[in-house]
Amino acid sequence: MRISELSAKSGVAIPTIKYYLREGLLHQGQQTAATRAEYDEAHLRRLRLIRAMLEVGRLPVASIKKVIEAVEDESLPVHEMLGTAHYALSPAVEPEPGEDWQIARDQVDRLVADLGWDIAPHAPTRDELAQTLVRMRQLGLPIDLTPYAETARTLVSEVEMDKIPFHGPRDAAVEALVLGTVLYGKAFDALRRMAQESESARRLSP
Amino acid sequence: MRISELSAKSGVAIPTIKYYLREGLLHQGQQTAATRAEYDEAHLRRLRLIRAMLEVGRLPVASIKKVIEAVEDESLPVHEMLGTAHYALSPAVEPEPGEDWQIARDQVDRLVADLGWDIAPHAPTRDELAQTLVRMRQLGLPIDLTPYAETARTLVSEVEMDKIPFHGPRDAAVEALVLGTVLYGKAFDALRRMAQESESARRLSP
Incomplete structure (x- = not known):
């Protein structure tokens, strides 16, 4: 065309x-x-992927470039390619100086090990979660993330992963990952607050 | 003091x-x-609540004022008071003109009815979820939110709601709701992306 x-x-x-x-x-x-x-169709697929990263993932062009390099490098296994997109979607978190940070980061690493999850040592989600744990500790919130982790794992393994076309064109797999991660994440967040309202009504209404 | x-x-x-x-x-x-x-202690509790709304909830002072009015109006039932805080945390979403919006909004209302959830007709989460559904439809994503809703409900009713001290001081209940909603929401979001990485490794590693 x-x-x-x-x-x-x-x-x-x-x-x-x-x-x-x-x-x-x-x-x-x-x-x-x-x-x-x-x-041809490959160009159409690529434009869909760029739009997904730009408009839904809100990634800067420099990050989009990195993801596309991974998509085009056919020697890179699919899991690594998806990881590049995935890490680009994670907010950049700087480790904070001090003991609170180290305690939180150790807690994250222990949680991942206890769950038996296969997460790269340099995954940015480790620091992202540690940052939230630092805030929780400073505010005196109970920190038991195991039920949250179990819930996330069930959702991902039973519902989400089946939506990723791992064995089709590489662009399509990355596009599905980006859209799914961002949009279903937003949907879940709204649904969680809806469930809170409904449960509060159930417990407190006369 | x-x-x-x-x-x-x-x-x-x-x-x-x-x-x-x-x-x-x-x-x-x-x-x-x-x-x-x-x-006295009531002032300390109030300052904790203000900090929670300001620093964790990132609410503007005008919204914080509204929540505090609800906290101070003892004639307002606890469920309504918590709802005021909850709605303040939801992003403001403007309905979009056009058919897509109406389809999405109808879908949200049907989902809530099918689940039997007790959500106010004017709850801002309805429009918030509709906005995400509009994007999903435009991008051709499958829209089956039932497993997400079921997961959210289980998490909220079995884990989250027990952390809210419904029957203590009104400030403390609102503080727990704000901190829990925002911080455990962030933690879940990071854990979900971790679970995705782990599951992708499990499925794709040689």
Whole structure:
């Protein structure tokens, strides 16, 4: 298809497509004349992926570039490729100086080990969770995350992972991961607050 | 105790305490001399609540005022008081014009009815969830929220609600709700992404 059709089908404006081509986020089309190139389904899939990362994941272009490098590096196993996208979605958390941080971080590492989860030592989620634990400890909240972890694991293994097309095109798997992580995460968060309202009504209504 | 001790015990600076007094967020102490007042445990609890809403809930002062009015209005049932805090924590979502919005909003209302949940018709979480459903539909994601809702309900009824001291001081119940909603929500979000990494490793590793 021509660039105009690619634009119509993807909903991405032509100047934006040209920007992605210049930045190397979108691979070049097949040149058919000096000023004319042909695009195909792979380009459409890539544009869907870029939109997912940009509009739903709210990732900066530099992070999107890194994820796309992982998608294009066919020698990289699918799990590593998905990890690159996944880590890009995690907020960057700086370890804080002091004992509170070390206690919290040790607690996270022990939780992961106790659960038998397979999480990379450098996964940014470890520091992200440690930061929340530091706040909880400072505020005197009880810190027993095991029921939360068990709930998350059941949800992920019984519901979420089946939605990722691991064995299709690499772009599609990453797109499903990004959309699923962000949008179902938002949905769960709203549903949790709804469940709190309903349970509070059940317990407190006359 | 004097204001200096209140400041030391709460970790809130004296000028900030004076600002809360002027704004009516903190009730006046017992006047013991022209320039001297006595404060007590209720003031400490109130300062803890304000900090929770400000620093963890990230609520603007106008919203904090509304919640505190609900805390101070003893004629308001506990469930309504907690609802005021809860709704203040929900992002404000404007209904979008168009058919997509109506379809999504109907879907939310049907889900709530099917689950038998007790949610106010004007609860902001209904619009919040509808907004996420609109995005999902536009992106072609499967929309079956039932497993997410069931998971949320189990988590809330078996784990979360027991942490709210419904029958103690009103400040303490609202504080526990705000901290629990925000911090355990963050923790769950990180744990869910950890579970995704672990499950992806399990399924894809050689």
